[in-house]
Amino acid sequence: MKLPIHRFLLSLVLSLFAPLAVGQTLFINEIMSSNSSTVADGTGDYADWVELYNPTAANVDISGYYVTDQLSNPTKYQLPVSASLVVPAGGYLLLWASNDPSRGARHLAFALSASGEEFGIFAPDGITQLDAVAFPALAANISYGRKPSGSANWVYFTSATPAATNNNAPSFSAFLDPPTFSHASGYYPGAFTLTLTSSDPDATIYYTTDGSEPNENNPSTTFTYRNRYVEVQGQTPGPILNATLQTHTYTAPIPIMDRTLNANRVSNYSSTYSYNPPYFPSEPVFKGTVVRAKVVKPGTLPSSVVTRTYLVTPEGNQRFRFPVISLAMPENYLFGYQEGIYNAGVTFDNWRAGNPSVSVNGPGFPGNFTRTGDQWEYPANMEVFDTLSTGAALSQVVDVRINGGHTRGLAQKSLRLYSSTFFTYPFFPSLPYTNHKRLILRNSGNDWGSTMFRDAVIQGMVSHLRFDRQAYCPSILLVNGEYWGIHNVRERFDKYYPSAKYGVDPDNLDMIENHYEVDEGDAVHYNAMINYLIANGPSNQANYENVKTRMDMDNFIDYQLAEIYAANTDWPENNIRCWRLRTPQYMPNAPYGHDGRWRWMMFDVDYGFGGFNGPTHNTLAFATNSDINAPAAPARTFLLRRLLENAEFRTNFINRFADMLNTTYLPSRVVGMINEYKQNLAPEMPEHIARWKAITNMTTWDNNVNVMINFAEQRPGNVRQHIRSKFSLAATHTLTVDVSHAQRGYVQVNTIAIVGTTPGVAEQPYPWQGTYFQGVPVTIRAKAKPGYRFTHWQSEATSFSDSVLVVHLTASATYQAFFEIDPDYLYNPAPYELSYACAYEFLAWESANPAGTFPESMAFVYMNQPDPTFGATLEGFTSGPYNYLSRSRVNGLGENGVAFINTTSSDPTAVNEGYPMGKVGGALLALNTLGLTKVEVSWTGGTLTPNVRPHAIRLQYRVGDSGEFSDVLGVDNQPVEYVRNATAGHSQTFTSIPLPAQALDQPYVQLFWRYYHTGTGTSGARDQLRLDDIRVGVGACESLASGNWNNVGLWSCGRVPTFCDEVVVSPGHIIELENSGMAKSLRIEADGALNMVASGLLQLGSQ
Template sequence: MNKLTLKLCALLTALALIIPLAGCSGTDDNPSASNSNTGGETSSQDIYITEIMSSNSTGLTDADGEYSDWIELYNASSSRISLSGYYLSDNEQRPQKFELPAYTMEPGSYLVIFASGKNKMADSEIHTNFAISSKGETITLLKPDGTYASRVEVPEAASKDISYGVVLEGADAGKFMWFAVPTPGATNSGSHAQSIDGLQFDTPLLYINEYMNSNTYTLYDSEGDYNDWVEIYNPGSEEIDLSGMYLTDDLSEVDKWQIPGDVKIAAGGCLLIFLSGKDKKTDTELHASFGLSKTDEILMLSDKQGHKIDSVALKNLPDNISAGRNPQDPSVWEFYALPTPGAANASTGFSELMTASQLINRGLWISKVSATPDDDGYDTITLFNGTDSDISLAGYGISKSLADPYRYTFEKGAVPAGGTLTLYAAGLNNQGSDRNSIYLNFKVSTSGDELYLTDPNGRTVDAFSTGKLREGVSSGREGTTLADRVYFSNGGTYTGYIGNASFSTTGGYVQAGYQLSITAPSGGIIYYTTDGSEPNRNSSRYSGPITINKSTTVRAVVYADGMLNSDIRSCTLLIEDRHSLPIVCLSSDPDGLFSVQNGIFEYGPNANEDMSIEQLKDAPANFYRDWERQANIEYFTADGVKVLEFPAGIRIHGDYSRIEKQKSIAIQIRDNYGRKGVDYPFFEGNEVTHFESLLLHSGGQDWKWTKIKDAFISKMVQDDFELAVMDSQPCAVYINGEYFGLYYLREKINESYFETHDGIDADNVTIIKGNANNSAAHKSFRDLEKYAESHDMSTKENYQYLCEHVDIYSLIDWWIAASWVLHTDSGNIKVYAASDGSTKWRWVFYDNDWSLWKGNYDDPDYNYLYKMANNIGHGVGKRFRSILGYSLLQNSEGKQLFIERYAMHVQNALHPDRTIPLMESMFAEIESEMPRQRERWGAPSESTFNTYKKRLREALLKKPEMVKLNFMDAFGMSRAEVDELFTVETKYTE
């Protein structure tokens, strides 16, 4: 035996002679005889338990490669001892639970027995039929004489991979304690303590260096999410492998998240871990399986055995403020206004959280924002420099999205020390009139934007949420201390807006005498109007229910001391017979609608009804001015339920139709009115539900005849033709509580239409109307026409070039539709494409109030196909080019495609068996509304309406025959050929 073995043997023998082994009970040691005493003389032939592992995760493995718990036995005698007749157990009621095999232990030797539950002896290993609970239990070793050799009460294992064993030396000799480094099959040594807190583990030196638990703009991951994060720092001179280590925010679950393999920190380096809950590792990112909450109190990093490496008590931090260690003294924690995730804490740290939150410590920040145009017509953003030195903006970026921090990158400009610099958010990208000013390439939304200022190194130095803005109201920061947002208006400073007024009904149908109540948030005073004008402090002050005896629009606003006034809310109450259609109610200042001086529906002071259209445009009449009036729009379903209310601008729409009594009204849902678009399924079967503009169409010049023709023709080609058309829904319209007639709510053709229908960004759309030619994109279309005019389109190569730039089906369908309906206003032609050339040119089909006109549809000489086939132009005075259609027909493949597609449409979408039922259903839909339409506008009279309805039906029946004649004339086809091509049989007759 060596000296240490002799010492252990002597210690265990002495302990057995005096008291039961430390950690063993002093009574009931003999399971077969009560009150037996093991404290008497002990034979030198004794076997003892010297060490127990109850939570093995990375230590000793068995022959199966598994981390089984284990029990270490020691032969303290000077003789060989057979284990025959010895028993191990984890149940004092069953001390003979596992019988040890007849294995002979040499004197002074150790034996490790796996407490695995496998109950076997194989590969020179002994496995018990029980496992040890890490929660703690009693392990006994029973001798052949029925007395205990050892009885060890093992406490709950507070950490993995620590053992519970007997101390050999020092003041604690003879006691069972926890050991930091287990020694299976060897003498117990190293750090030991009564509890895990007293153990000293051989863990690497790593720091939790910085963390953020409220990240809204500082850093986003590859999926664009702003997760909380923690940074681990290696202050040593060698690389450290973190694989298998643990991170947790719950001390009762030390192994909450295990760092995956192949994660290392270089000497002096930092590792960023997103606390996102995504639990994944990519080439560039590491995500833990948990996130932080405001109630989390601690973050701890542990080694593979769960031994603490470092921990930090978490503070509830404001948005985008981090807490981190002082780089000179890591024992000192500070707060950072400019966090440095994944890098050394190089920015200025503050000992007080309030100080870190102050604007002055950001150096440069956004101090004021206005989203309503200044005197130059631009939104503005003001930067403030809180330092004592000028700050150059070269290389900085400003944007409305952290995904694109350098949307505008500064090439020039500086903010003076202690001063400001105003930026013009004009959407012009430095194309403004003042060469010394900075014009940004984006605008600010009145509904609220997030603005971000980023330095040349990619660090977000400030972020500002503008909040809701309106005319005369800007937002910003007051002073240089706290970063809270305030609002500025008319020289005053406000913390926010008072809430909106609430009505006792959402509006719609009520009985005469209805009592309308209006309520406001606490402290608010309500003012209201009943004529459609905008209420203010000079309007009627609400003091009690308002009696409604006729159809009325009530508009209300709320004022309160120290707050900005609320939005104006409208409530239209209808004391009317019910409509069978949806209802659109407009409310707007009547002066801007109907006064001689300012009314957009009126002739105005400089015009009258005796003037020609040219004179009215020159005067100009009010309705030919480019005037827009602010309005509030309410939309009710056919059963009278209000489903939408939104602010918008309204203006008169059309050209020649502006002189008509019943005028069309364009609705612009612009940001400067407080809302950029509405979302609602106005049009059945239309997948598009987002609209930034709409049209209340009177029917154009057909308003006094059929009302439906333009909408009907659009519906006719909507599903089967490759054309952009405006969907429609008939509705009853009220303005300021007065009935204004039957209209068709329509989509409006503009940039936002093509964004929602074709997926082309609205800023990347070029629309050409007629012969317009005023941009590079327009020129590219004209160049395409010139190419077609100057090249032999019968060749495959030249025809293919045309097909590469033009959606050939859209071109064909436009000519089919225009020739079918005899589009007399074909000068109102629009084509569109992506400005960057990523899409082909496509066609819009619209303005058909003069189409299918009596005298045209039954006149075989009125032949659009002839114009196309002979390239003689179309529209008024044949001023509009037909070269692309003509070029198509010069190629045999293109001509054949045109003829076959024409025949296909005639047999389907244009067949009378489809068009006549569609027409009849649209007439039936508006039938109940016509009496009120006539009463309001005097037209169309019942006889006129019926006459033009009959003519439209007649046109649809005659068109197949007219098309045959047109084909014979345009293409020299025989009667037999066109009869075979257009076989149209219908159940309808004239």
């Protein structure tokens, strides 16, 4: 029987753990598993914490002790042995469960679960338990601790006492269970009644439907707001109005229905200093219903607040095409005259009182919305709904601020969302990382009222370049259930971005904005670099080499040319940000982002692509301006101007720009992307336009988009002319490159590989043409694919044997690279010679097989991301044993093949040797298919252990040992894939799947059975799937015509039959056999015949 309150946990603690030992020297005294604002650690972050108490008269040094949140794994994390971690006599010590030991000796390699779990501390022997506790689910900023300190009595504290005695703190012996809702959040086709229940029959349920948290002590709360402000002198401000937030006592079921036709509420609050706000919607907007409820009982701690959003519409989860984000929060936090952050409010009125004659045309003047900092950050509940299911895909507590600069004054604003943990919904499924702590719901910035996607598409078209940019996901925002229009979900550039993307320590960064504003760390290193360049001209190559150790030149060049091409003139005086990991010196062999050099980040490019300047704007001259009387300010253009004095940098800059003009910025590619973004957004635009009225109608929107298209079509020629003018280049010429065999090799021109996977290069690219500058040498490289080698270049009648040529163009020129088969090339894994052998078979793999060994021509792989999704790329081969019973691993199953499973842990040491944590990705098989015109694959997939996080195994292939994999398609033209089954032991066999033509007649082909996560959840165990009974062969050798047995062209298998082949003489075909022939079996169809000529002999069966 479930008890109504958490009093049962006290008995649970006593039953799980031994009584307190006489003379116990260390206690787990207080725990907070959801710290959002109680106490910050040394980095300013609010991490979970555990308080230790030492009741003795002597200090206790816990260096080298073990702590764990899994008592079955007592050695999960060892506190640093070298550090001095002392719990003082009669005192306290906080340990931070931040999941980031790099922050300091008191930081642990795991976080605590707010839903409750265990915590224990063990002696350095890893066996002796000093203390342990099972703590319950805790609401934000509620702690669970002993009262008195060190006693056996566990209570809840609403005012926690970190690193201090618990003896005098107000406490509660019980914590009420949250209310139960009869219906989950989600889409519903029609009206229903919602029932709320409590497990305690003596408790009372309070609820709201206006976004506020239930307040049993003040059920009717009034706040003030204003909807009319003085824009110009002489106007009379509107009155101070009142609005009420209402808490209801639950006494009967709550009717839930489609409220769209109800009067607008949230939409009718002013969000600007307009005298007559033009953005109030003329018609009712879509409305869901937000219900927030909690349970209250005198003498006990109230339950946590539960928030549910109900979207009643006959269209169900197809009502919106984008993820829907529902934010529930008290309206006064946004629109209250005194306390709001989304309105003009008292801040504007105070400014107006001191500036009565200033006319405020457009945004850019003070209001409540210009408030910044922690004190203007408010809590809210966030839920996410998408088209994949009818329920909520995410529900979590977040903190909300207004985001942006000048655009805060727009009617629709950008919001910044803070998570105390991570946002677990995959807004950006193509990214190899998912651990976002902060997100922006962006109003499209200066593009608001124009296209709503200008910044997104500008960044999207350069997502492959060598600088950081923000991922994009359009969404629909509901504020307290009411439609709030399109918001673009974007990554936020702060210390957590490089941490998530590159794995650097977020608390060991320098990050600066707009050249001098320090966001993280300091500007000492940056200023030293600038000062060095001032004193040491980079035209001296040695000086330039020095600067290359301080900043990433490739990153800087790409960043500069992208801003210049886009004609973004809200830069470089504004919207410029760069970062570095703080290292004692340049570390050239460190992973990307870890070498201590400065790197730049693109954001807020709404001025670009016709936003404020047309395609003829000379942004190169703007970005290199040295005139103090003209923009951009010379101090802001100094870095680019100074570096252009160096010949190497100048050549690289010009050639990289030319490369991008020939690929990334091809009008056909850019216009195609603009239209793709437009088509994606178009179905949602009419409702957004009706809500905000910033765009007149869809015709206006189309015209705004066409401005971007016109820019894309005209920009390349203008930029080339700007480059010629800036660097005094005489002309441009067409360079044509070609290859003898596209499957054998390719050409790299400067920085771009001329292959179909390079953005802006056609799938079948040869012959390829690009435009380059006379006077700037172009480097072309012949690149042989695995299994081939370069022989020579041919240009008209001239041949060149060097694979790398430096071309000085004075006229158009053509170069063709020739390749041949390389008989000495060594592949890994070595290919199975399918062309000359029987079918390949993988039928068993033993758990006792030596670590790091693989089946013939196979390898087991790990990927470049934990919990690999479909977009993960291969990182390496596993090297571990096959008999592990836990953690990420590949298991040998004997005649049942192999099994794959991933696990993760917050402890980076909790890994199996040879298996990087959470990265197991499947199996590779290498084949040689030269001479073959048909290859068929059969295999079995199975579910060994079904779990919460769903996985699949998909069959893919690639030619060679590098590049992207492509799906192998079945007869239904769909990917061949085994999808986990809910039943353990389930299996499915795929038979006679033909490989595509691209994989035939190749010296090296890799088949990839990709094991990957198909879901969106980020908690729970993963499926363990198995792979078995792989058979790859040429299929039956069927005659294609009448003729001689030994004619290779006669047979569908692409070779003269061997003992491996099942031979079929097709209907009506007459086959003549001279001398001897071989076959595994022979079948002669109707009207077919095999004629033995002279001494003809056919041997059947095995050799």
